[in-house]
Amino acid sequence: MRPLRRRSSASERAKEIEAINCIVSGKNVLITGGAAGLGYAFLNHFLKHGANKIVILDIDAEAGKRIALGIEKSCGEKKVHFIHTDVSNHKQVTEAFKKTSALLETIDIVVNNAGILDERRWEKEIAVNISGMVSTAMLAMQHMRRDTGGHGGILVNVGQHMDIRNTAQLPVYTATKHAIIGLSQSLSDPYHYEKTGVTVITLCAGLTETSMTVDSPNKLLSRVMKADFVKTLEQFSIQTPYVVAQGLMTILRIGESGSIWVIESGRAPYEVYVPNPRTLRRHYKNNFTHVDTKVVGGRAIREVCDSTRTGLMSCA
Numbered sequence: 001m002r003p004l005r006r007r008s009s010a011s012e013r014a015k016e017i018e019a020i021n022c023i024v025s026g027k028n029v030l031i032t033g034g035a036a037g038l039g040y041a042f043l044n045h046f047l048k049h050g051a052n053k054i055v056i057l058d059i060d061a062e063a064g065k066r067i068a069l070g071i072e073k074s075c076g077e078k079k080v081h082f083i084h085t086d087v088s089n090h091k092q093v094t095e096a097f098k099k100t101s102a103l104l105e106t107i108d109i110v111v112n113n114a115g116i117l118d119e120r121r122w123e124k125e126i127a128v129n130i131s132g133m134v135s136t137a138m139l140a141m142q143h144m145r146r147d148t149g150g151h152g153g154i155l156v157n158v159g160q161h162m163d164i165r166n167t168a169q170l171p172v173y174t175a176t177k178h179a180i181i182g183l184s185q186s187l188s189d190p191y192h193y194e195k196t197g198v199t200v201i202t203l204c205a206g207l208t209e210t211s212m213t214v215d216s217p218n219k220l221l222s223r224v225m226k227a228d229f230v231k232t233l234e235q236f237s238i239q240t241p242y243v244v245a246q247g248l249m250t251i252l253r254i255g256e257s258g259s260i261w262v263i264e265s266g267r268a269p270y271e272v273y274v275p276n277p278r279t280l281r282r283h284y285k286n287n288f289t290h291v292d293t294k295v296v297g298g299r300a301i302r303e304v305c306d307s308t309r310t311g312l313m314s315c316a
């Protein structure tokens, strides 16, 4: 029999909420892609835990304005500001950060979330998911960093939890989401952290019910792939954006700079790490590697012969 997961008691839950409130309450937050899906769920959780002001940067002007107005009506004050921004346009993101600074004075938390899945328009996918996320991350560092007058803060980069064996139909999307891990790992290095005081965390969500997921079978490079893609999706259990946002609040409380968190199948967040590349080398039975060093044009070149794999010589 599988051991049952222990349910937390009411007092433990109350303590957890209090601890999250300590981190979030009174903070100013910027969320990209906050007008729908995961970003909108993050927004609601920040409000629930007492954030001071929240700015949404999103390309969907209608939804962004509607959300800001709706929250103003229900709260009786302007808690949420919307700035119409295409994150793939660096100039627009720079302007949006300037406006946010003017509105909020300080930015404490940035959730770098805006992203698309559209393999048919893969140049746009790269522009939003990589250029857009890099722009947002750089500007977040610039505005929050301590060594140039900021107060430090938290940057959350939103990635995707995926098994590399299940990504055959999403080559470009997969590449963009892997890039975010590299970006986060670099920016969270103590080399930066000691100067900036900005904690950089990666949140990798598993399959989540948003319009991105619903539309995804129609956004593949070829229609022929659709049936296989849908079959792959059916292997996973889908979670709600609410659960991911709830998990993000816990991660803000316990996540250290450089940590990578997965939230999948509606469960509590767990931490993963990037393996040491030295441990990844493949070993074959009766493997032998012969290394020769030649000098060509005054430059030393190592020739590696791995006879068990190819029987060919290759340069390394």
Ligand SMILES: NC(=O)c1ccc[n+]([C@@H]2O[C@H](COP(=O)([O-])OP(=O)(O)OC[C@H]3O[C@@H](n4cnc5c(N)ncnc54)[C@H](O)[C@@H]3O)[C@@H](O)[C@H]2O)c1
Pocket: 032, 033, 034, 035, 036, 037, 038, 039, 057, 058, 059, 060, 085, 086, 087, 088, 113, 114, 115, 116, 128, 132, 158, 159, 160, 161, 204, 205, 206, 207, 208, 209, 210, 211, 212, 213
């Ligand atoms: N849905 C999932 O299963 C899932 C899982 C893991 C990670 N993610 C990632 O989470 C993030 C949010 O995805 P989602 O599922 O909530 O998608 P979504 O489509 O529901 O929401 C994305 C939001 O980003 C906005 N947006 C799109 N392009 C933009 C641009 N150029 N500039 C500014 N805003 C833009 C959209 O208008 C929308 O409000 C993405 O980075 C996605 O890759 C999604």
